[in-house]
Amino acid sequence: MGNREAREVGEAREVGGVGEAPEARDEVLAMLATYGERRPEEVPESVDSLELAWLIHQIEQRYGRPFDADDEALARMTTVGAVVDVLGELGFGGAG
Amino acid sequence: MAAGIDIPTDPEWVDEVLLAGPDNQVCLVLGEPVDRASLRRMVAARQEALTAAGLRAGGSLALCLPPSLAFITNLLATWRIGARAALLDHRLTAFEVEQAIARLAPQYVVRAEHTSGGALRAFHEVREMVVANPDGQPSETSHALVQLSSGSTGPSKAIGRTASDLIAEIDRYTAIGEGVPSGGERIVSLASMVHVLGLVGGLLYGLHAGAQLVLPGRMTAEAILAAVAAGPEPTTLLGVPFHIELLAAVAEPPRLPQLTGMTTGGELVRAQVHDAFVDRYGIRLGNMYGMTELGVIATDLFGAHRPAILPAPGIEMRADDGELHIAMENSPYVGLVDPTRWSDGWLHTKDAGSVEPGTGLVRVRGRRDSQVSIGGLKVDLSEVEHTLAGLPGVEGAVVVYGKAIEAYVVLTPAASLDDVQAGLTERVAPYKRPRAWHVVERLPRTATGKLVRDQSVLSGAR
Numbered sequence: 001m002g003n004r005e006a007r008e009v010g011e012a013r014e015v016g017g018v019g020e021a022p023e024a025r026d027e028v029l030a031m032l033a034t035y036g037e038r039r040p041e042e043v044p045e046s047v048d049s050l051e052l053a054w055l056i057h058q059i060e061q062r063y064g065r066p067f068d069a070d071d072e073a074l075a076r077m078t079t080v081g082a083v084v085d086v087l088g089e090l091g092f093g094g095a096g
Numbered sequence: 097m098a099a100g101i102d103i104p105t106d107p108e109w110v111d112e113v114l115l116a117g118p119d120n121q122v123c124l125v126l127g128e129p130v131d132r133a134s135l136r137r138m139v140a141a142r143q144e145a146l147t148a149a150g151l152r153a154g155g156s157l158a159l160c161l162p163p164s165l166a167f168i169t170n171l172l173a174t175w176r177i178g179a180r181a182a183l184l185d186h187r188l189t190a191f192e193v194e195q196a197i198a199r200l201a202p203q204y205v206v207r208a209e210h211t212s213g214g215a216l217r218a219f220h221e222v223r224e225m226v227v228a229n230p231d232g233q234p235s236e237t238s239h240a241l242v243q244l245s246s247g248s249t250g251p252s253k254a255i256g257r258t259a260s261d262l263i264a265e266i267d268r269y270t271a272i273g274e275g276v277p278s279g280g281e282r283i284v285s286l287a288s289m290v291h292v293l294g295l296v297g298g299l300l301y302g303l304h305a306g307a308q309l310v311l312p313g314r315m316t317a318e319a320i321l322a323a324v325a326a327g328p329e330p331t332t333l334l335g336v337p338f339h340i341e342l343l344a345a346v347a348e349p350p351r352l353p354q355l356t357g358m359t360t361g362g363e364l365v366r367a368q369v370h371d372a373f374v375d376r377y378g379i380r381l382g383n384m385y386g387m388t389e390l391g392v393i394a395t396d397l398f399g400a401h402r403p404a405i406l407p408a409p410g411i412e413m414r415a416d417d418g419e420l421h422i423a424m425e426n427s428p429y430v431g432l433v434d435p436t437r438w439s440d441g442w443l444h445t446k447d448a449g450s451v452e453p454g455t456g457l458v459r460v461r462g463r464r465d466s467q468v469s470i471g472g473l474k475v476d477l478s479e480v481e482h483t484l485a486g487l488p489g490v491e492g493a494v495v496v497y498g499k500a501i502e503a504y505v506v507l508t509p510a511a512s513l514d515d516v517q518a519g520l521t522e523r524v525a526p527y528k529r530p531r532a533w534h535v536v537e538r539l540p541r542t543a544t545g546k547l548v549r550d551q552s553v554l555s556g557a558r
Contacts, residue, residue, distance in 0.1 A: 034345075035341070036499050036500075037499075038499055042499065042532075044500070044531040044532055046531065048471075048526065048527065048531075049215065049216060049315070049471075050338050050470075050471045052215065052216060053216060053315050053316050053317070053342055054341075054342060054345070056216075056316045056317075056318075057316060057317040057318070057342065057345060057346065058345075060318065061345075061346075061347060066318070071213065071214030071215065071217070072214065074214055074215035074216055075214040075215045077215065
């Protein structure tokens with residue numbers, strides 16, 4: 001509206017890391033959105049510990065196998081972009 | 097001044113109320129089982145170390161440790177010495193810890209020198225270190241425990257509890273009876289032992305009753321259910337509403353005949369989540385209402401009164417001008433006289449609510465201040481807002497809670513949001529930080545100039 005300079009800002013604004021498939025990102029956002037009945041666009045870029053616990057269960061249900069990430073990988077999963085990277089490394093992701 | 101009930105209590109209470117029991121009785125399971133003889137030995141070793149560092153009866157110490165065997169043994173050792181322990185959540189930032197130490201002036205701080213374990217760990221392996229605080233003061237009160245609660249402005253509230261007050265809470269759990277785990281049973285606790293529900297309802301009550309306290313390997317649905325499945329004894333889950341949501345989302349949970357019920361503290365979950373949980377697990381789902389100041393206050397452990405709760409034995413509640421008040425002999429606050437929080441023998445909960453004449457059933461209808469609960473952790477939005485507004489580059493700020501904590505900020509022309517976010521990250525713990533940020537040209541105000549916090553008005557300013 002007009003020349004208002006209001007900006008909508010998530011906590012991290014880059015969308016997608018290097019080589020990150022947009023569909024993998026959409027999939028993570030869709031899984032996170034089921035927590036708290038949000039729309040995917042309402043999911044912030046940062047992932048807190050409650051969301052991470054929720055997400056791990058969603059991943060396991062979706063792929064039907066345990067998500068056996070080690071502490072180091074879990075510790076990295078603090079943003080949607082990082083989650084997509086870790087899922088890719090562990091062979092989760094894509095269309096499922 | 098003293099809190100709750102103030103009867104001078106000998107440090108012997110730790111042995112009598114918490115540590116007594118058969119040598120070979122497993123009382124804790126943090127990965128490995130710990131029996132009472134081992135626990136007594138570890139507590140004695142920590143007592144020796146803390147004494148060697150200089151801690152004495154009437155002294156003061158702050159524990160800044162994640163949930164761990166080290167947390168438990170240092171806490172019990174401090175009490176066994178007759179000193180006061182202040183608990184600082186390990187998720188606080190260095191800035192917040194520094195402020196807390198300046199406020200509480202403990203003589204010693206126990207910190208983690210090394211921690212193993214990472215994201216989603218329910219407990220950690222910790223090697224602790226004791227650091228003397230040159231500005232520390234002995235305890236001026238008879239409190240055994242001090243916990244901090246965030247305040248809207250100025251210093252945070254320090255809440256003190258005496259040993260006799262803690263024993264009274266343990267006795268209250270015993271008196272509630274049905275729905276509370278008995279000796280020989282297991283408590284799988286998902287509630288942080290740094291806060292009152294996990295500390296007294298899980299750790300201290302479990303030690304007292306001879307109910308095994310079990311922490312899952314990780315805070316994931318699978319690990320929680322595996323912890324339940326790991327023993328044949330009747331098992332109760334203790335957690336916060338988030339854990340109900342997490343477990344209700346498990347489509348086909350394993351058969352868990354030993355799981356008898358789940359009890360959560362905090363706000364009620366939505367009816368559909370409650371029903372999904374009961375449907376999946378076929379067990380009782382109970383709710384508790386409590387406060388750091390007093391511990392457990394009222395319960396509905398079988399979902400029989402939902403959404404109402406019944407005051408625990410010995411607890412007297414009334415509604416005063418729509419606010420719930422609880423009879424409490426002494427103010428629980430250390431070094432603070434605030435008649436809006438405690439006056440004339442009544443603790444003011446800041447929760448809106450009503451008490452039904454005749455039945456005594458209580459309805460809790462939400463906060464009357466700016467406190468919200470994030471995964472069971474209390475966050476005062478006005479504290480976050482106050483901190484944010486005080487950062488360089490911020491002209492004005494409003495912090496509200498919708499589906500998450502959100503910040504509306506007005507920046508000075510040269511300021512960058514990244515710098516402001518980094519500034520807040522230094523000052524407030526992760527769970528208190530806004531999840532969504534809206535940079536606006538101006539904040540909406542009422543005709544009298546007060547900041548508007550109504551979300552529909554705020555989103556119109558975007």
